[in-house]
Amino acid sequence: MKATLLSFICCPVCREDLRLDVIHRDQENIEAAILTCTACSKLFPVVAGVPRLLPNAINDFYGFFKQYRSRISPEVWENNYRDENRKALEKMLKKQKCTQKSFSLEWSFQGKETVTWRFTPEERAQRVVHQALQLTEAACRDKVFLDAGCGNGLLTEELGNYFSTVVGIDLSYSVEQAHRRNTRSNVHFIQGDLMHPPLKFGAFDIIFSSGVLHHTPNTELTFSCLTPLLKPGGRFYMWLYHPIKSFHHQMMLRLRKIFYRLPLKFNAYFFLITFVPFALAKRKLKNMFSKNKTVELPWRVQLINFIDGLTPRYRYEHTPEEVSVWYRKRNFHNITVTIRDHFGFGIFGDLRKNESSSEKRL
Secondary structure, rough: OHHHHHHHHHOOOOOOOOOEEEEEEEEEEEEEEEEEEOOOOOOEEEEEEEEEEEEOOHHHHHHHHHHHHOOOOHHHHHHHHHHHHHOOOHHHHHHHHHHHHHHHHHHHHOOOOEEEEOOOOHHHHHHHHHHOOOOOHHHHHEEEEEEOOOOOOOOHHOOOOOOOEEEEEEEOHHHHHHHHHOOOOOEEEEEOOOOOOOEEEOOOEEEEEEEOOOHHHOHHHHHHHHHHHHEEEEEEEEEEOOOOOOOHHHHHHHHHHHOOOOOOHHHHHHHHHOOHHHHHHHHHHHHOOOOOOOOOOOOHHHHHHHHHHHOOOOOOOOOHHHHHHHHHHHEEEEEEEEEEEEOOEEEEEEOOOOOOOOOOOO
């Protein structure tokens, strides 16, 4: 974490400013610290260089806070660790834990592979700027960009070439490897929940969320939670699944209802010895006998594909017409579908300049 990130983050519970107590610093990077809300006194750690701004951080990182308890006043400790407070948070966020574990496992198989969904980070960044957002590179230079659901962070880091400041947020622990790999001073990573975003209202010129919101408990509600973070005149882009009527797709949806209930590690090993070899062999045979050659994906990428498609607890499908209504309800205009492919579509809208995003509430 860099100290400059403080101007963008806030308490995910009450949305007030955070006070920073640095424990360990490596040059400009703050590797360990305690963040305390200046209003409600909620505690959030910086662990392995990443701010963990989760509503339930006091439970998830109890060992960290216990280790540095001498730096926390008795009143603040008592406020955070009252039994009723901890139990209420655990109950509220229990279902999100399944999603967090699923995507943490998914991105742990990335290894040193830099290709994601068949594209290099450079290719993906160009697609984001030119196709998804329909911007020129010159128009990006002074913009503050939020990657909402940044996954492995490869794209997020590459986007630092285009935008003045880039913040990547993800619920999963993939942000740890993203932070370790990051070499750009204008790119930041945080761990947070998109339904309780620990980011200040009106802080971003562009919000980008590709293949993420439909994996939250309520796609439209999550969109609504993120909208206030946008500056008036800002652009909000998201890529979502759309309905597919094919037999293969319907079978996949039925299988997902089974697999998301099973232990994640069992699923990973099962996919590795069954679905992955079959998919690799099928693609190789198709390339042998077809004139239209397709890219042969590495086994790691195939495994990530199956984990992504079959293990998340939530997986909703939407139509562009439905999502356009969401935008209009929240005072967006210039609503444009920019990308359509087999699995889904990309759409953006611009927040009207007469809309005060800092006053917009759910």
